[in-house]
Amino acid sequence: MLKSLVFIVAFYLFSSNTFLFAQFSAKWxxxxxxxxxxxxxxxxxxxxxxxxxxxxxxxxxxxxxxxxxxxxxxxxxxxxxxxxxxxxxxxxxxxxxxxxxxxxxxxxxxxxxxxxxxxxxxxxxxxxxxxxxxxxxxxxxxxxxxxxxxxxxxxxxxxxxxxxxxxxxxxxxxxxxxxxxxxxxxxxxxxxxxxxxxxxxxxxxxxxxxxxxxxxxxxxxxxxxxxxxxxxxxxxxxxxxxxxxxxxxxxxxxxxxxxxxxxxxxxxxxxxxxxxxxxxxxxxxxxxxxxxxxxxxxxxxxxxxxxxxxxxxxxxxxxxxxxxxxxxKPIIHQTTKLVRQTEKSFSEKILSPDWEWNYQPRASKWSLSARKGHLRLYAFQPINPQDTIDILLRAGNTLTQRSLRTQECTVTIKVDIANMSDGQQAGLTHFSTTSIANIGVKQRGNKRHIVFTYKNQEIVGQEIKSKVIWLKSTWNYDGINQYFYSLNGNDFTPLGLPTQLTWGSYRGDRIGIYSFNTQQEKGFIDVDFVKYLFKR
The missing domain is CATH 2.115.10.20 (Glycosyl hydrolase domain; family 43)
Structure with missing residues (x-):
C-alpha cells in the first residue's frame, strides 16, 4: 500500500527559494x-x-x-x-x-x-x-x-x-x-x-x-x-x-x-x-x-x-x-503520477514489496494460488499457545505493512471465514511490541464471535454466522485508533474503545493480518482485498 507515495493535496504556497522552519506537522x-x-x-x-x-x-x-x-x-x-x-x-x-x-x-x-x-x-x-x-x-x-x-x-x-x-x-x-x-x-x-x-x-x-x-x-x-x-x-x-x-x-x-x-x-x-x-x-x-x-x-x-x-x-x-x-523540490519530474491509495487484491503471483511478514513465515502455511485473487492464511499454533500475553508476538504468518502518520488513515479488509476451525483466531491488528490491539473472529467449538483485544483484555461482540466479514481500522495523526466490523461491507459497527498506537523494539506501529490456532493445526481464512486510504 505504500508503493505510491505521492497524492493530490490542497495547494500550499511556498517561496521557490526559501526553506521554512515549521514545527513537525501533519503536512508531509x-x-x-x-x-x-x-x-x-x-x-x-x-x-x-x-x-x-x-x-x-x-x-x-x-x-x-x-x-x-x-x-x-x-x-x-x-x-x-x-x-x-x-x-x-x-x-x-x-x-x-x-x-x-x-x-x-x-x-x-x-x-x-x-x-x-x-x-x-x-x-x-x-x-x-x-x-x-x-x-x-x-x-x-x-x-x-x-x-x-x-x-x-x-x-x-x-x-x-x-x-x-x-x-x-x-x-x-x-x-x-x-x-x-x-x-x-x-x-x-x-x-x-x-x-x-x-x-x-x-x-x-x-x-x-x-x-x-x-x-x-x-x-x-x-x-x-x-x-x-x-x-x-x-x-x-x-x-x-x-x-x-x-x-x-x-x-x-x-x-x-x-x-x-x-x-x-x-x-x-x-x-x-x-x-x-x-x-x-x-x-x-x-x-x-x-x-x-x-x-x-x-x-x-x-x-x-x-x-x-x-x-x-x-x-x-x-x-x-x-x-x-x-x-x-530538488527535481520536478514530469512523469510523476498523482494517485490515491486504492483497493488492492491478491491477484499477483507474488506479494507486493510493501508487505513484510513478522519473522520468516512458514512457507507451507500461506498461499496466493490456493484461491485465485485471495491470500490464504492457514492456522497453526503459536509458540507457547497457552501463553495468552501478547500472543501475536509469537504467532507465525502475521503479514504487515507500515502505518502512515497522516491526518486520517483507514484500512479495510474483506475476509472469508467459512473454513475457520475450533481454536482459531483471525483478523486485523495494529502491531507493536509495546502495545497490541486487534479485532477479529474467534472460534470456540462451532460458534464464532467478533472479538476486540487490547493489552490482553477481550471484549466479545456478537456471534458471527455469515461466511464473510469486513474489518476496519481508522487512526488519526496522533495515533488514536478505532476498530469496526461489518457483515455487508457498507454498515460498520465500532467495537472496543479507542487505543493509542505505539512503537517498540526500534519499530513503528504496523497494520497486520493474522491467523492462528491455539488448539490445533487446522483452519484457514481467505483475504479478498485490503483497502488502504488516507487523507493529508
Missing part, C-alpha cells in the same frame, strides 16, 4: 506545487542510506525481524519513493532465531547498512548485533539479489559501509560498540581493506579511525579527491551528525559537527546518505533518530558546502546546520 511529502514538506515518508523507514545512479535514486531501510529483509526504495525526485524489492528473501540465512518457530529477536535482526554502485553492480552491506556482517549485490536494484553472503561472523558490531576507491580497492568501515578489551572504550570505528570480490575482510588491515560515545552510522565518500567519513555520536545536546575528512585513508583526519539537535522537537536527523545531483546540488536523505508511534520517519534536507564541509540543513552562524522542514 510532495505538496503538488513544486515544494515538499518533511517528513517525505511519514512512517517507519529507519537506518536509511541512499545513492544516485544516473537519473534514479535508490535507498535502503533496515527491517529488523521482518521478512523479506532490508527494503530497497526507488525515487526520481528524492521526495516520492516506492518500495521496489528486498535484499534478503530468507531471514534464516542470517539466524534460525528469525524463523517462525523461534520469534525471539525483537529489536535485532537486520540493522543499518549501506548501498553503493561500483564495478557495474549495486552492493548492499549490513550488520546484525549478534550474527555479524552480510552482503549481497544485484545488477538491478529491483532484484533479483544474489544469495546472501556472510562477510564476517562476529557480535557487538554495527553500522557498516563499503567503499570502492579509484584504484578498485574495496574498503569496509564499521563500529564495534562493545568495550575494547585493552582500553575498555566503547564505539570504536574500524576501517578494513577487503578482497577484490568484496566478500571478505582483510583482518590484518584493521585500524581504528575514530572513537567517541555512541559513534556509529558510518558512511565513507570520496569527493573532489578528499575522503569524507560520515558518522554520528552522542554529545551533551544529543545525537549529532559528525564528519571526518582527510587527503588519505591513513589520516590525519579533521573532525567537524554538521548539525544541531532541536530538543523541542526531539526528532533529530541521524542515519542517512549524502547525494549529489547532476546540477551539482547536494541533499541528505535521512531518518529521524527518535521515533514516535510511527517509528523513525524519513526526511530530505539541503546540504550547503562551507569551507569544504557538507553542512546539513540551515547553516547557522557557528557553521553548523539545523533542521529544515520544507522547501523547493
Amino acid at each position: 511529502g510532495d505538496q503538488s506545487n513544486g515544494t515538499f514538506q518533511n517528513p517525505v515518508l511519514p512512517s517507519d523507514f529507519s537506518d536509511l542510506d541512499a545513492i544516485r545512479v544516473g537519473d534514479d535514486f535508490y535507498a535502503i531501510s533496515s527491517t529488523m525481524q521482518f521478512s523479506p529483509g532490508m527494503a530497497v526504495l526507488h525515487s526520481k525526485d528524492l521526495v516520492n519513493w516506492e518500495v521496489i524489492s528486498h535484499v534478503v528473501k530468507d531471514l534464516t540465512q542470517i539466524s534460525p532465531k528469525l524463523n517462525w518457530d523461534k520469534m525471539d529477536s525483537y529489536g535485532k535482526g537486520i540493522w543499518a547498512g549501506s548501498i553503493r554502485f561500483y564495478k557495474g553492480k549495486y552492493w548492499v552491506y549490513f550488520g546484525t548485533p549478534d550474527d555479524g556482517f552480510f552482503m549481497s549485490s544485484a545488477s538491478n536494484p529491483a532484484g533479483p539479489w544474489e544469495p546472501l553472503h556472510q562477510v564476517w561472523k562476529v557480535s557487538g558490531w554495527d553500522d557498516c559501509c563499503s567503499f570502492c576507491d579509484d584504484d578498485g580497492q574495496i574498503y569496509f568501515i564499521a563500529t564495534n560498540f562493545e568495550p575494547d578489551p585493552i582500553n575498555h572504550k566503547k564505539y570504536n570505528i574500524h576501517l578494513f581493506k577487503m578482497t577484490p570480490d568484496g566478500k571478505s575482510i582483510i583482518q590484518e588491515s584493521d585500524r581504528i579511525i575514530y572513537q567517541s560515545q555512541g559513534s556509529e552510522a558510518n558512511k565513507l565518500y570520496k569527493i573532489n579527491g578528499m575522503y569524507y567519513h560520515f558518522f554520528s555520536e552522542v554529545k551533551t545536546e544529543g545525537r549529532v551528525i559528525m564528519m571526518e575528512r582527510s587527503k588519505s585513508l591513513t589520516g590525519p583526519w579533521e573532525v567537524k559537527q554538521l548539525n544541531h539537535v532541536d530538543k523541542k522537537l526531539d526528532k533529530e536527523p541521524n542515519q542517512g546518505g549524502l547525494i549529489e545531483l547532476k546540477n551539482g546540488q547536494w541533499w541528505f536523505f535521512t531518518h529521524h533518530g527518535r521515533g514516535d508511534w510511527e517509528g523513525r520517519a524519513a526526511s530530505l534536507l539541503p546540504v550547503n558546502w562551507v569551507a569544504g564541509w557538507p553542512i546539513i540543513g540551515k547553516v547557522g552562524a557557528d557553521t553548523i546546520g539545523t533542521m529544515v522542514w520544507s522547501g523547493k
Whole structure:
C-alpha cells in the first residue's frame, strides 16, 4: 500500500527559494506545487542510506525481524519513493532465531547498512548485533539479489559501509560498540581493506579511525579527491551528525559537527546518505533518530558546502546546520503520477514489496494460488499457545505493512471465514511490541464471535454466522485508533474503545493480518482485498 507515495493535496504556497522552519506537522511529502514538506515518508523507514545512479535514486531501510529483509526504495525526485524489492528473501540465512518457530529477536535482526554502485553492480552491506556482517549485490536494484553472503561472523558490531576507491580497492568501515578489551572504550570505528570480490575482510588491515560515545552510522565518500567519513555520536545536546575528512585513508583526519539537535522537537536527523545531483546540488536523505508511534520517519534536507564541509540543513552562524522542514523540490519530474491509495487484491503471483511478514513465515502455511485473487492464511499454533500475553508476538504468518502518520488513515479488509476451525483466531491488528490491539473472529467449538483485544483484555461482540466479514481500522495523526466490523461491507459497527498506537523494539506501529490456532493445526481464512486510504 505504500508503493505510491505521492497524492493530490490542497495547494500550499511556498517561496521557490526559501526553506521554512515549521514545527513537525501533519503536512508531509510532495505538496503538488513544486515544494515538499518533511517528513517525505511519514512512517517507519529507519537506518536509511541512499545513492544516485544516473537519473534514479535508490535507498535502503533496515527491517529488523521482518521478512523479506532490508527494503530497497526507488525515487526520481528524492521526495516520492516506492518500495521496489528486498535484499534478503530468507531471514534464516542470517539466524534460525528469525524463523517462525523461534520469534525471539525483537529489536535485532537486520540493522543499518549501506548501498553503493561500483564495478557495474549495486552492493548492499549490513550488520546484525549478534550474527555479524552480510552482503549481497544485484545488477538491478529491483532484484533479483544474489544469495546472501556472510562477510564476517562476529557480535557487538554495527553500522557498516563499503567503499570502492579509484584504484578498485574495496574498503569496509564499521563500529564495534562493545568495550575494547585493552582500553575498555566503547564505539570504536574500524576501517578494513577487503578482497577484490568484496566478500571478505582483510583482518590484518584493521585500524581504528575514530572513537567517541555512541559513534556509529558510518558512511565513507570520496569527493573532489578528499575522503569524507560520515558518522554520528552522542554529545551533551544529543545525537549529532559528525564528519571526518582527510587527503588519505591513513589520516590525519579533521573532525567537524554538521548539525544541531532541536530538543523541542526531539526528532533529530541521524542515519542517512549524502547525494549529489547532476546540477551539482547536494541533499541528505535521512531518518529521524527518535521515533514516535510511527517509528523513525524519513526526511530530505539541503546540504550547503562551507569551507569544504557538507553542512546539513540551515547553516547557522557557528557553521553548523539545523533542521529544515520544507522547501523547493530538488527535481520536478514530469512523469510523476498523482494517485490515491486504492483497493488492492491478491491477484499477483507474488506479494507486493510493501508487505513484510513478522519473522520468516512458514512457507507451507500461506498461499496466493490456493484461491485465485485471495491470500490464504492457514492456522497453526503459536509458540507457547497457552501463553495468552501478547500472543501475536509469537504467532507465525502475521503479514504487515507500515502505518502512515497522516491526518486520517483507514484500512479495510474483506475476509472469508467459512473454513475457520475450533481454536482459531483471525483478523486485523495494529502491531507493536509495546502495545497490541486487534479485532477479529474467534472460534470456540462451532460458534464464532467478533472479538476486540487490547493489552490482553477481550471484549466479545456478537456471534458471527455469515461466511464473510469486513474489518476496519481508522487512526488519526496522533495515533488514536478505532476498530469496526461489518457483515455487508457498507454498515460498520465500532467495537472496543479507542487505543493509542505505539512503537517498540526500534519499530513503528504496523497494520497486520493474522491467523492462528491455539488448539490445533487446522483452519484457514481467505483475504479478498485490503483497502488502504488516507487523507493529508
